[in-house]
Amino acid sequence: MSRFLFVVPPLVGHVNPAVGVAAELARRGHTVAWAGVPGLITHLAGPDSEIHPCATPPRTPERPPDLRGPGALKFLWQDFLIPLAEAMAPGVALACRQFRPDVVVADQQALAGALVAERLGLPWATSATTSAELTGALDDLPLVAAWVRDLLTGLRGRIGAPPTATDPRFSPYLVLAFTTPDLTGPVTAGSGPVHFVGPSIAPRPTTPAFPWQWLDRDRATVLVTLGTANADTGAAFLTVCRQALRARAAGLQAVIVDPAGVLADQPPDPDLLSLPAVPQLDLLPHTAAVVCHAGHNTVCEALWHGVPLVVAPIRDDQPVIAHQVAEAGAGVRIRFGRTDPTRLGQAVDTVLGDPAHRAAARWIGDSFRAAGGAAAAAVRLEALATGRHLPDTGTPAVAPPGPARFTVPTAERKEPR
Incomplete structure (x- = not known):
């Protein structure tokens, strides 16, 4: 049996996918440990998890709620990811020495895991919990891409091995x-040996x-959620949704997830349920559509259940994911900051009324299940741990032509007017 150390950032959407894989490895008899922020990992992975604590930056500047585009990208890398890697590196190194994975x-956003493993000569796999980095999101922004590479080069010099050609976002192993x-x-070349395992x-x-007794089986249920990291930006949008x-x-x-309580002063409504949190995985089978920020976890969980989406990306990888949803025909993209009740209502009407969107969502959900999920990821990790070579599963790196990607009329893919 083998030993696996999961290195994760303090982000719910990045820990959750790893939880399923870690549980599957443990079920197969392997030993699993975590390196990261103990409180979050305990909450998501369970109180019996072996956790090696890692520090976070002593002070992270508060991101302005209206920060978008290049400014948001600069903040993500310069003010969050790079300082987080430097803060986590000593804890990751100690975890490797104590746990001996x-x-x-x-x-992919816990850069210390890759750089420390490389420095110690340990094989490492990338957990790509968002697909944005796999599709050349910065290909049209060469100066920005070069700036990111320079940041990574400097980070490697401080916490990693001597300079190499390896990009810590993409393991050369898996x-x-x-x-x-x-x-x-399509996935861009140079992203390492990518294996699609599905959510x-x-x-x-x-x-x-x-x-649960609140749900009316005779009406469609629409779930509205902006994830766990966007409470500071969502007041106006949730009001529009309402x-x-x-x-x-x-x-x-409608079920509206409102962690900050921005709708708390609204009078009770028998047709709208506002809650600080919901059991999303349990609720999605009862849902006809999801309105969200295009967070990768929420999108994939909705599509897993064949639920079409209205996506309103805010920042970071969300515009890329929203574009993927619209191009695949599984939903409608709208503008987060420029949406009024009429536009949002039209988008919801479209995904509920046009069967093509639901058909596309179900097609993608079928592909997710066929890919194998946590079990497929565990098989790949077992092979890496034992040095075995596994043949490719046949999952193509480029989406096949024909019905695999639905064609939805352009007017329905764009923001409703």
Whole structure:
């Protein structure tokens, strides 16, 4: 049996996929440990998890809620990812010495995992919990791409091995992509040995309570969520959603995830349920559409259940994921900061009324299940730990032509006017 160390950033959407893979490895008899922030890992992976604590930066500047585009990218790298890697590196190194892993599984945004493993001569796999880095998101921005490479070169000099050609975002041994080409489309060359395993969908140790008796089986349920990291930006958008969906109460009901309580002063409404958190995996089978920020976890979990989306990307990788959803025909993209109740309502009407969107969502969900999820990821990691060579599963690096990617009329893919 082998030993696997998962190195994760303090981000729910990046820990959750790893939880399913770690559980599958443990079920197969392997020993698993974690390096990261103990409180978050305990909450998501369970109280019995072996956790090696890593520090976080002593002070991270607060990201302005309206920061978008290049400014948001600069903040992500310069003010978050690079300082996080430097803070985590000593804890990751200590974890490697104490736990003695056969393989380090490093999240793509936990750069310390890759660089420390490389420095110590340990094989490491990339956990690509978002597909944005796999599709050449910066190909049209060569100066930005060069700036990121320079940041990584400087980081390697401080916490990694002597200069090499390896990009710490892409393991030369194994890149686990928790998606499929049916959603991502073509993957760029130079991303390492990418294996599409589909989303890691697994039961979570803790789930919020939900009033299941509230659901009306005779009406469509629309879930609205902006994920766990966007509470500071969502007040206006959630208000717009409430107005648009309230106007359609004759045919649907809405569940709005409101962790910051921005809708708390609204009067009770029998057709709209606002909660600080919901058991998303349990709720999605009862959902007809999802309105979200195009976070990778939320998108993949919705599509796993064949649920079409209205995506309103805010920042970071979300515009890339939103583009993938629209291009695959599984939803409609709208502008987060320029959406009024009319536009949002039209988008919801489109995904609920046009069967092509649901058909595309179901097609992608089928591809996710066929890819194998956590079990497929565990098989690849076992092979890396034992030095075995596995043949490719046949999952193409480019989405096949024909029905695999649905063609939706352009007017329906763009923002409703």
